[in-house]
Amino acid sequence: MLSMKTNIIPFKIKKIMDTSDDIKRLYQEIGRLELKQKKFDAQINDFKLADVIHAKVCKWNHSDCCAYEYQSWDNIGTERSFYLDKAKSVLKIVSYDTAIKVIKCL
Numbered sequence: 306m307l308s309m310k311t312n313i314i315p316f317k318i319k320k321i322m323d324t325s326d327d328i329k330r331l332y333q334e335i336g337r338l339e340l341k342q343k344k345f346d347a348q349i350n351d352f353k354l355a356d357v358i359h360a361k362v363c364k365w366n367h368s369d370c371c372a373y374e375y376q377s378w379d380n381i382g383t384e385r386s387f388y389l390d391k392a393k394s395v396l397k398i399v400s401y402d403t404a405i406k407v408i409k410c411l
């Protein structure tokens with residue numbers, strides 16, 4: 306119960322009301338996501354579509370079966386090459402925006 310004689314808020318109530326740490330954490334998360342989005346947006350459509358196709362259809366274990374996450378677009382390995390070929394094939398038929406919409410429905 307709050308004391309009417311002082312302005313001191315008991316610790317438990319203050320902790321519930323003080324969300325500054327949560328707000329700070331969420332702003333840091335927003336910053337991290339904005340940077341991730343910026344990197345994604347800066348990629349060419351072939352790479353972005355390959356990433357989306359991989360994220361949607363690859364069911365392999367990414368610890369020891371699929372190396373996609375360990376490769377980069379600067380160092381394209383077998384897995385990225387496989388999905389890049391798929392992306393390029395799709396983009397010969399439909400636009401990037403249409404391809405994204407279709408693949409997200411899978």
Ligand SMILES: [Zn+2]
Nearest residue numbers: 363365371373
């Ligand atoms: Zn994979």
